[in-house]
Amino acid sequence: MITNSINAYEEAKQVIPGGVDSPVRAFKGVGGTPVFIDRGEGAYLFDIDDNKYVDFVQSWGPLIFGHADKDIENAVIQTAKKGLSFGAPTLLETELANEIVEMFDCIDKVRFVSSGTEAVMSAIRLARGVTGKNDIVKFIGCYHGHSDSLLVSAGSGLATFGTPSSPGVPADLTKHTLLCEYNNIENLRRCFSDSKDISCVIIEPIAGNMGLVPASKEFLAEIRKLCDESGALLIFDEVMSGFRASLKGATGILDTKPDIITFGKVIGAGMPVGAFASSKEIMAHLSPDGAVYQAGTLSGNPVAMAAGIASLKKLKANPEIYNDLSKKARYLVDGLKTEATKAGISLQVDTRGSMFGFFFCDSVPTNFAEVGKCDFGRFASFHQEMLKEGYYFACSQYEAGFMCSAITYDDIDGCVEAAARVFSKL
Numbered sequence: 001m002i003t004n005s006i007n008a009y010e011e012a013k014q015v016i017p018g019g020v021d022s023p024v025r026a027f028k029g030v031g032g033t034p035v036f037i038d039r040g041e042g043a044y045l046f047d048i049d050d051n052k053y054v055d056f057v058q059s060w061g062p063l064i065f066g067h068a069d070k071d072i073e074n075a076v077i078q079t080a081k082k083g084l085s086f087g088a089p090t091l092l093e094t095e096l097a098n099e100i101v102e103m104f105d106c107i108d109k110v111r112f113v114s115s116g117t118e119a120v121m122s123a124i125r126l127a128r129g130v131t132g133k134n135d136i137v138k139f140i141g142c143y144h145g146h147s148d149s150l151l152v153s154a155g156s157g158l159a160t161f162g163t164p165s166s167p168g169v170p171a172d173l174t175k176h177t178l179l180c181e182y183n184n185i186e187n188l189r190r191c192f193s194d195s196k197d198i199s200c201v202i203i204e205p206i207a208g209n210m211g212l213v214p215a216s217k218e219f220l221a222e223i224r225k226l227c228d229e230s231g232a233l234l235i236f237d238e239v240m241s242g243f244r245a246s247l248k249g250a251t252g253i254l255d256t257k258p259d260i261i262t263f264g265k266v267i268g269a270g271m272p273v274g275a276f277a278s279s280k281e282i283m284a285h286l287s288p289d290g291a292v293y294q295a296g297t298l299s300g301n302p303v304a305m306a307a308g309i310a311s312l313k314k315l316k317a318n319p320e321i322y323n324d325l326s327k328k329a330r331y332l333v334d335g336l337k338t339e340a341t342k343a344g345i346s347l348q349v350d351t352r353g354s355m356f357g358f359f360f361c362d363s364v365p366t367n368f369a370e371v372g373k374c375d376f377g378r379f380a381s382f383h384q385e386m387l388k389e390g391y392y393f394a395c396s397q398y399e400a401g402f403m404c405s406a407i408t409y410d411d412i413d414g415c416v417e418a419a420a421r422v423f424s425k426l
């Protein structure tokens with residue numbers, strides 16, 4: 001029974017467009033009514049009808065310890081008692097910056113913002129400011145937030161100028177965004193031979209916004225090479241994979257190193273935080289040191305910083321957590337695959353650290369077009385039935401799943417058993 005959620009959704013739709021503040025929450029990809037959440041406890045979500053769900057979304061990634069983690073909660077409460085915002089520097093910003101910077105050889109300085117969108121938007125401005133060039137290269141299927149120049153889709157043909165993917169974005173603002181196919185080296189080479197005005201290449205090195213689709217090593221190495229040859233900067237968008245794929249994100253487990261890294265999600269532990277980071281030479285171009293302007297009234301918000309510090313400190317004190325999380329993620333998707341196979345359903349599964357993905361298709365997708373060939377109807381039925389069974393998966397095949405430390409092997413066993421029942425009906 002989700003009667004209260006159904007009513008709440010109707011009421012929300014009266015005053016909030018589509019009843020939600022971020023479109024994916026509306027369940028458009030899977031049908032049905034989004035459940036309204038009352039509270040979270042560790043691995044579990046409780047909706048306003050008091051149904052309990054094992055949560056494999058974890059706020060789309062930020063909650064690596066699960067809901068209402070005591071250490072993070074305490075840090076937030078203690079900090080909030082001292083005032084919510086000052087618009088002046090606090091020690092907490094330097095502390096979180098140090099926590100992040102010390103993890104990566106390739107970055108010296110970090111600037112905090114309030115969302116992943118803002119982090120990426122600012123990183124691109126910085127790359128353009130540093131190089132004095134205008135074009136950016138983006139890969140189809142990677143999501144980098146909703147700023148104008150990144151809301152692009154491929155027109156006809158590949159390696160072409162992006163066309164706006166949303167009304168309200170002038171084509172003048174997307175004409176500098178060059179689109180390439182993910183994991184397609186030839187395509188990327190063509191892009192670099194077509195334009196001599198490329199300021200940066202931005203990529204999710206482990207894509208999590210077209211389902212989970214990792215970039216190949218060769219592909220990343222080729223991007224690095226082409227950037228170095230042309231003087232373009234390489235931006236790893238680690239808003240999702242940062243402190244998720246490993247303690248050092250994707251950057252830590254890949255051979256290729258970026259010039260700029262963007263963060264979000266886990267570094268705020270559920271509070272609104274984003275960040276972009278780079279070498280001191282590149283960051284010297286950012287205001288107030290340099291001329292590239294960037295600002296934010298609530299940037300580096302003390303309560304958000306406190307949540308991030310508590311989360312990163314706890315991760316660093318328990319580095320084995322990544323091993324545990326990736327084992328659990330692997331255990332889950334292997335279980336799902338086994339049961340799907342028994343039911344005669346083709347399921348492709350993969351994990352990177354605590355991120356996992358599964359696709360209803362016959363071969364492992366390596367780019368957006370291939371993900372598009374998956375069986376979306378089957379995914380929708382699976383999602384709806386699993387929700388009834390008490391398992392909360394991302395409501396789109398284009399989203400990754402997230403393991404948190406609070407989820408137990410018993411939770412996962414229960415999930416796989418439920419999935420077996422569901423697969424037999426699909």
Ligand SMILES: *Cc1c(COP(=O)(O)O)cnc(C)c1O
Nearest residue numbers: 115116117143144145237239240
């Ligand atoms: C979530 C996400 C963003 C956008 O972050 P918001 O906080 O939603 O603005 C950008 N890039 C990637 C890779 C993301 O996963």
